Amino acid sequence: MDDFNSETDSDYTSYWRDWFISSRGNEYFCEIDEEYLTDRFNLTGLNTEVQYYQYALDLVTDVFDLDCDDEMREQIEKSARHLYGLVHARYIVTTRGLAKMLEKFKKGDFGKCPRVMCEAQPLLPMGQSDVANTSPVKLYCARCEDLYNPKSSRHASIDGAYFGTSFHNILFQVYPAMLPPKTQKRYEPRIFGFRVHAAAALCRWQAEQREQMKERLRQARIETGFEEEDEEIESEDDIDDDMDAGGDGFEHGAIVQQ
Amino acid sequence: MSSSSQVAESWISSFCGLLGHEYFAEVSEDFIEDDFNLTGLQSQVPMYKEALEMILDVEPEDDEDEEDEEEEDEDDDEVLGDEKPVGAAGSYRRAGDRRHLRMASDLSVIESSAELLYGLIHQRYITSRPGIQQMAEKYELQHFGTCPRVFCNSCKVLPVGCNDTPGQETVKLFCPSCLDVYTPPNSRFQAVDGAFFGTTFGCLFFMTFPELEIGAPRTTSVGGADALLAIQAAENKSRSSSATNSTVVPAAQPSLINGVAPSNLAPGLGPGNVYEPRIYGFRVSERARSGPRMKWLRMRPIDVNELDEARRYWEERGCGGAGLGDEDTNMLDVAGAAADANKLGVAVDRRKKAVGRRRRTNGSGNGGGSPMDTNGIGGAG
Ligand SMILES: [Zn+2]
Ligand SMILES: [Zn+2]
Numbered sequence: 100m101d102d103f104n105s106e107t108d109s110d111y112t113s114y115w116r117d118w119f120i121s122s123r124g125n126e127y128f129c130e131i132d133e134e135y136l137t138d139r140f141n142l143t144g145l146n147t148e149v150q151y152y153q154y155a156l157d158l159v160t161d162v163f164d165l166d167c168d169d170e171m172r173e174q175i176e177k178s179a180r181h182l183y184g185l186v187h188a189r190y191i192v193t194t195r196g197l198a199k200m201l202e203k204f205k206k207g208d209f210g211k212c213p214r215v216m217c218e219a220q221p222l223l224p225m226g227q228s229d230v231a232n233t234s235p236v237k238l239y240c241a242r243c244e245d246l247y248n249p250k251s252s253r254h255a256s257i258d259g260a261y262f263g264t265s266f267h268n269i270l271f272q273v274y275p276a277m278l279p280p281k282t283q284k285r286y287e288p289r290i291f292g293f294r295v296h297a298a299a300a301l302c303r304w305q306a307e308q309r310e311q312m313k314e315r316l317r318q319a320r321i322e323t324g325f326e327e328e329d330e331e332i333e334s335e336d337d338i339d340d341d342m343d344a345g346g347d348g349f350e351h352g353a354i355v356q357q
Numbered sequence: 358m359s360s361s362s363q364v365a366e367s368w369i370s371s372f373c374g375l376l377g378h379e380y381f382a383e384v385s386e387d388f389i390e391d392d393f394n395l396t397g398l399q400s401q402v403p404m405y406k407e408a409l410e411m412i413l414d415v416e417p418e419d420d421e422d423e424e425d426e427e428e429e430d431e432d433d434d435e436v437l438g439d440e441k442p443v444g445a446a447g448s449y450r451r452a453g454d455r456r457h458l459r460m461a462s463d464l465s466v467i468e469s470s471a472e473l474l475y476g477l478i479h480q481r482y483i484t485s486r487p488g489i490q491q492m493a494e495k496y497e498l499q500h501f502g503t504c505p506r507v508f509c510n511s512c513k514v515l516p517v518g519c520n521d522t523p524g525q526e527t528v529k530l531f532c533p534s535c536l537d538v539y540t541p542p543n544s545r546f547q548a549v550d551g552a553f554f555g556t557t558f559g560c561l562f563f564m565t566f567p568e569l570e571i572g573a574p575r576t577t578s579v580g581g582a583d584a585l586l587a588i589q590a591a592e593n594k595s596r597s598s599s600a601t602n603s604t605v606v607p608a609a610q611p612s613l614i615n616g617v618a619p620s621n622l623a624p625g626l627g628p629g630n631v632y633e634p635r636i637y638g639f640r641v642s643e644r645a646r647s648g649p650r651m652k653w654l655r656m657r658p659i660d661v662n663e664l665d666e667a668r669r670y671w672e673e674r675g676c677g678g679a680g681l682g683d684e685d686t687n688m689l690d691v692a693g694a695a696a697d698a699n700k701l702g703v704a705v706d707r708r709k710k711a712v713g714r715r716r717r718t719n720g721s722g723n724g725g726g727s728p729m730d731t732n733g734i735g736g737a738g
Contacts, residue, residue, distance in 0.1 A: 213505045213539040213540050213542065214506075214537060214538075214539055214540075215519070215529055215537075215538045215539060215540055216537075216538075227507075237507050239632075242651075243651050243654060244632060244634065244649055244650065244651040244652070244654075245506060245507075245508070245632055245651070245654075245655060246506070246507040246508070246632050247505045247506055247507060248505050248506075248507055250505070250542045264635055264638075265635065265636045265637050268634045268635065268636045268641055268647065269636055271647040272636070272641075272645070272646075272647050275646050275647055278646070278647055281650045281651055285537070285654065286519070286531075286536070286537055286538040288531070288536060288559060288560040289556050289557065289560065290557045290560045290561050290564070291557050292556070295560045295564070296615045296616060297614065297615035297616055297617040297622055297664075298536050298560070298623075300614075300615050300664045300665075300666055301536070301622065301623060301626075301657065301664055302536075303666070304656075304658060304663060304664055305653045305654060305656055305657075306653070308652075308653040308656050309653035309654075312643065312650070312652075312653060315643070316643070316644075319644055321644055321646070322646070323650065324646075324650050325650070
């Protein structure tokens, strides 16, 4: 890195942002374009959200030149990170931002789904709220459509609002080809090879809900998105091998099955 | 035979102390020394006897004075048999050297056999009374970690296998709150064989300890996220059962459903615990191509009576009006009694019944893990 670049360099000398996104723990962030950051319109309303807003913005855009003590510098640094996060939430739902996050998604920068049946589906970061300081970032799996906690505590302390509640859903609307096929495969609790009745009954009930949903979709002529549409026969041999936690192997499975 | 465990750590505790072996219980020597518990393992483990000796820290016969003991003879003969006729001192010595070489190279084979054998014994041990108790202590101390799923509220998980045959799959974590399995967060566990925990342990564990509170009570967690969830829950409830009051559960809830207390049946699932995709606050419709398709996986009826298939069966048959049939009430009683008696013995009896039933219905006993090798359980029950 060259020591002193003039501030208004056009060829991306983003010293602070480079440092920020390459810092340990900030792997979920993508780099926000200079262009986006310097368009005031994109920052509407953020001046009231961020302390020392102007200094923070100067720092983020590498034009900070205030002489101040370490404590002040620390404060501004903190504000800059917060500002970056808030702008990030807006940026990643723009065309360019989505494309950048898509690349990171494909590389698996956000980790893989821990659910065994999801077979290491890459995740996307998301927030459960768009309001800052409400809840930390979570990870969304598009295969099981559920939310997971990041493995690392470094990530677990990032504000979820820096990603927001909409981004991950927008990404799949914009790039539907990225939607993974859904799977009906699931873990079935067993004891010595026999299903456990309480769990099996719940699984059957859930399967009924699923079939109802598929029927709704079929009637509306919408693809269901499941990879194994024809494999339903598979479940037929399990009817009577429930291991009851109570009850005595009542032969009712067949009725509920279809 | 002398035991070297006086000063040094035992093989078992050093094995369990290795990085990545945090999930293992320390199998008691008593358990290993009971031949019954090892039934059938001899054929699965190469150099079985040496491996067993290693696990139990039994000094192998010293290699200076050759095989005097009968036991030792059997397998040494195969290797050294052809050397014996040569009586000359020189060749005798060579034989000794060779034996030494064999010992060195075999040590690693024995070591890995010992790990395999320990794992297979472990699979049985943790379904025995002392073993499951030991795992319960580890569970309470959160040695196995918590569920990564957000809506499971850090419910404690249990190590399980998805296969009882070694070499197939690595160890997974079972969450009782969402009834799903997850890959351990740390890659060091990806070298641990799932068969060493087995397919039975997970469920047997929660049937053995039905009084375990699954999932942290909601009230203990703080923060806006939970407020948000509460709002979501309320919304979901009012939507899914618009006719009924959203705060009141529709029908009287039984104290047990299918042998499990409703509060302990997948408490991480159901309304409020199902992710609802939104864009700028608006729900993504099921009819959208990218709309939700997997909610069923995390659903659970508000009225758990819906899971009482027997009752539903009779109701759908039109017998519902006549009240619960005799059979039905009987069955509920049975369920209650069974769950109250949380003793392993009870579980075993019922399992046998289940085995019998299966036999009857389809002669092929091909369920994963041979059900008749009742392993530790049989001994404990
Ligand atoms: Zn998933
Ligand atoms: Zn869970």
